[in-house]
Amino acid sequence: MTTAAPPGRRTRKPVGRTFYWMVIPALVLFVLFHTVPVLQGFYYSLTDYPGYGSHEFIGLQNYANLFKDDRILDAYLFTFQFAIVATILTNVIALAIPMGLNAKIRFRTTLRGIFFIPNVLAILIVGYIFNYLFSNSLPVVAEALGIEALSTNILVNPDLAWLGIVIVATWQAVAFNIIIYLAGLQTIPGDVVEAATIDGAGRWRQFASITFPLIAPFFTINMVLSLKNFLQVFDHIIALTNGGPGTATTSVSVLIYTGGLEGGEYAYQTANAIVYFLVIVAVSVFQMRLLQRREMSA
Amino acid sequence: MSIRSAAPATGTGTAPAGPAEAPPRSPSRPRRRPRVNWWLTALLAACSLTVLVPLYFTVVTALKKPAELAGAGFDLPQDPQWGNFAEAWRLTGYPQAALNSALITVGAVLLTLLTNSMVAYAIARNMDRRLFKGLYFFFVSALFIPFPIIMLPVIKQTSMLGLDNQAGLIFLYVVYGLAFNIFLYVGYIKSIPRALEEAARTDGAGTWTVFWKVIFPLLTPMNATVGILTFLWAWNDFLLPLVILSSPSARTLPLAQYVFQNQFSSDYTTAFASYLMALAPVLLVYLFAQRWIISGVLRGAVK
Numbered sequence: 001m002t003t004a005a006p007p008g009r010r011t012r013k014p015v016g017r018t019f020y021w022m023v024i025p026a027l028v029l030f031v032l033f034h035t036v037p038v039l040q041g042f043y044y045s046l047t048d049y050p051g052y053g054s055h056e057f058i059g060l061q062n063y064a065n066l067f068k069d070d071r072i073l074d075a076y077l078f079t080f081q082f083a084i085v086a087t088i089l090t091n092v093i094a095l096a097i098p099m100g101l102n103a104k105i106r107f108r109t110t111l112r113g114i115f116f117i118p119n120v121l122a123i124l125i126v127g128y129i130f131n132y133l134f135s136n137s138l139p140v141v142a143e144a145l146g147i148e149a150l151s152t153n154i155l156v157n158p159d160l161a162w163l164g165i166v167i168v169a170t171w172q173a174v175a176f177n178i179i180i181y182l183a184g185l186q187t188i189p190g191d192v193v194e195a196a197t198i199d200g201a202g203r204w205r206q207f208a209s210i211t212f213p214l215i216a217p218f219f220t221i222n223m224v225l226s227l228k229n230f231l232q233v234f235d236h237i238i239a240l241t242n243g244g245p246g247t248a249t250t251s252v253s254v255l256i257y258t259g260g261l262e263g264g265e266y267a268y269q270t271a272n273a274i275v276y277f278l279v280i281v282a283v284s285v286f287q288m289r290l291l292q293r294r295e296m297s298a
Numbered sequence: 299m300s301i302r303s304a305a306p307a308t309g310t311g312t313a314p315a316g317p318a319e320a321p322p323r324s325p326s327r328p329r330r331r332p333r334v335n336w337w338l339t340a341l342l343a344a345c346s347l348t349v350l351v352p353l354y355f356t357v358v359t360a361l362k363k364p365a366e367l368a369g370a371g372f373d374l375p376q377d378p379q380w381g382n383f384a385e386a387w388r389l390t391g392y393p394q395a396a397l398n399s400a401l402i403t404v405g406a407v408l409l410t411l412l413t414n415s416m417v418a419y420a421i422a423r424n425m426d427r428r429l430f431k432g433l434y435f436f437f438v439s440a441l442f443i444p445f446p447i448i449m450l451p452v453i454k455q456t457s458m459l460g461l462d463n464q465a466g467l468i469f470l471y472v473v474y475g476l477a478f479n480i481f482l483y484v485g486y487i488k489s490i491p492r493a494l495e496e497a498a499r500t501d502g503a504g505t506w507t508v509f510w511k512v513i514f515p516l517l518t519p520m521n522a523t524v525g526i527l528t529f530l531w532a533w534n535d536f537l538l539p540l541v542i543l544s545s546p547s548a549r550t551l552p553l554a555q556y557v558f559q560n561q562f563s564s565d566y567t568t569a570f571a572s573y574l575m576a577l578a579p580v581l582l583v584y585l586f587a588q589r590w591i592i593s594g595v596l597r598g599a600v601k
Contacts, residue, residue, distance in 0.1 A: 016504075016505045018504060018505035018506050019420040019423070019424055019430075019505060020420075022416050022417060022419065022420035022505075022509075023417055023420045023421065023430075023433060026413060026414075026417045026473075026476060027433065029473050030437065030440075030473055030476055033452065033455065033469075033470065033473050033474075034440055034443075034448060034473065034474065035440075036451070036455075037447075037448035037451035037452045037455065038443060038447060038448055040451040041447045041448055041450065041451050042447075044450070044451070051450070097342065097345060100338050100341065100342045100345075101342065103335055103338055104333065104334055104335050104338075105334065105335055105338050105339040105342060106334050106336070106339045107339065107343070111342050111343065111346055112592070113588045113592070114346040114349050114350060115345075115346060115349060116588075116591075116592055117349050117353070117581075117584065118349060119530075119595065120530055120534075120580050120581070120583075120584045120591065121534070121577055121580065121581075122533070122534035122536065122551070122552045122576070122577070122580075123534070123536070124534075124536045124552045124555060124556060125552060125555055125573050125576055125577055126352075128555065128559060128569070128573060129352055129355070129356050129570075129573055130352065132359070132566060132569075132570075133352065133355065136367070136371065136566075137355070137370045137371050137372070140369055140370040140371075141370050144370075171348065171349075171352075175349075176595070176599070179592060179595065179596055179599075180596070180599055180600060183596055183600055184600075218600070221599065221600065225599075232444055232445075234536075234537060235536050235537070238536070238556070239559075253444075253446060256446040256449075257446070257449070257537075260446075260449070260450055261449075261450070261453075261541070266450055269446075269450075270446075270447065270450060273444065273446035273447040273449075274447060276444065276446065277442070277443060277444050277447055280442070280444060281442055284442075
């Protein structure tokens with residue numbers, strides 16, 4: 001690799017040997033611990049390997065079965081429902097708060113510091129704290145206020161448990177998104193907004209026609225990252241419901257983990273993981289295209 | 299669930315980078331209306347309660363007697379039970395778990411900074427070569443691969459190689475961090491003028507010396523970002539320790555909480571004392587390095 005550059009291209013200096021030595025060890029380890037497992041995973045997805053013992057090559061059988069499996073379908077439905085609601089909620093809240101933080105207020109730095117706290121905490125532990133709040137404190141408060149629907153633990157209610165996960169996920173994710181939007185708002189020159197005020201634009205009008213278009217790139221980043229992260233939801237669920245009640249809150253990641261590691265479905269769940277990967281990439285690319293077109297036209 | 303929670307904003311090249319890092323108080327022009335909006339301040343303070351109340355709740359619950367738990371639980375403890383912490387300390391094996399977490403986090407951060415920056419330097423300075431450009435995309439594309447695909451093979455691999463312990467975990471953080479960190483570092487190194495290196499080279503310094511003596515010190519802002527992101531990732535991570543570590547003595551803090559939760563699920567006051575002790579180190583670090591952490595995370599996101 002180091003020699004034998006085609007004669008016509010010898011105008012550049014050859015790459016120093018040190019550069020190769022800086023890269024090669026990392027490359028070897030990365031291939032060994034990332035690329036090889038990816039290929040292994042793909043190979044196993046074409047077999048009936050349960051995670052131990054022997055296995056046979058069965059072609060695309062696992063993939064065909066995935067589409068007939070209600071558990072898989074339910075997990076995808078739940079994951080998407082959760083991720084879409086959480087993404088929208090997170091971005092609405094995370095857009096509103098920086099607007100306030102960027103106005104003429106006191107204690108800005110302190111408030112910003114407080115809003116960012118959830119980002120540095122372990123989701124699993126936050127989940128355990130909220131688990132207790134949902135199961136013990138919220139029912140008492142709801143009863144005192146006369147709210148029937150919330151007077152029992154929402155996490156054991158198959159219809160409401162997913163909302164608990166949305167709340168915790170949003171609580172945590174808003175922190176990061178606020179900081180990004182705040183950075184976006186600070187790129188807007190003050191005189192642009194001032195000019196709009198002089199022209200008599202109302203607050204909502206200002207937001208819709210000036211502020212939002214100017215921070216559109218930040219909106220794209222946040223929407224794509226939020227959805228991608230929420231689609232991979234795992235820690236929250238382990239801490240709050242463990243996938244239950246029943247399988248009401250079993251996300252795709254949780255299903256891959258429990259089925260693949262504990263349920264003897266190693267090969268099958270790896271096939272699931274590969275489909276899931278393709279779905280996430282497709283969703284992210286689609287979203288990026290869509291939002292960037294918006295950025296242009298806005 | 300992802301190997302790294304943030305992904306590059308690929309394709310959003312329009313994202314402004316420079317001014318985004320400015321501290322919040324910006325307008326340099328003379329203000330005409332320095333009037334403080336107190337209503338808005340109060341409203342935001344009320345919103346910040348959504349963050350503070352769960353933390354307050356954790357503190358008061360950690361200090362209560364089990365008998366005081368009835369009701370909504372937002373009242374102060376009548377007689378603070380400091381013994382709850384001693385109990386949690388013992389039951390969760392806190393010293394061991396905290397030591398493991400600290401060891402893994404510090405090891406991962408230091409090794410990541412030393413190795414990932416070097417790899418990125420070699421790639422960034424040779425991006426005009428097809429081989430190095432290919433390497434760049436090879437590493438960065440790994441960002442899109444969710445952990446579940448490689449989870450099962452990696453578990454087998456690490457246990458086969460005897461890496462199902464703290465050292466193995468450090469090693470995996472360093473290797474898997476490459477994908478995102480190379481993306482961050484390469485973007486930054488490109489902005490460092492080559493003239494600085496040329497000068498050192500004419501003085502007879504080799505690539506190795508140039509990197510450590512000239513480039514690495516210049517990387518300080520990006521080193522801070524990578525260090526902070528790696529710190530938060532390794533310290534708070536749950537899934538990787540859960541599947542990789544085999545011995546109970548290797549448990550990290552989040553993992554110890556998980557095990558404790560499954561064993562003593564009804565001992566709430568002790569549980570909350572243990573949550574608080576698990577959250578305390580990172581909260582303390584945050585309290586003192588808040589500005590650093592926020593700007594570091596920001597630099598990693600809107601680069």
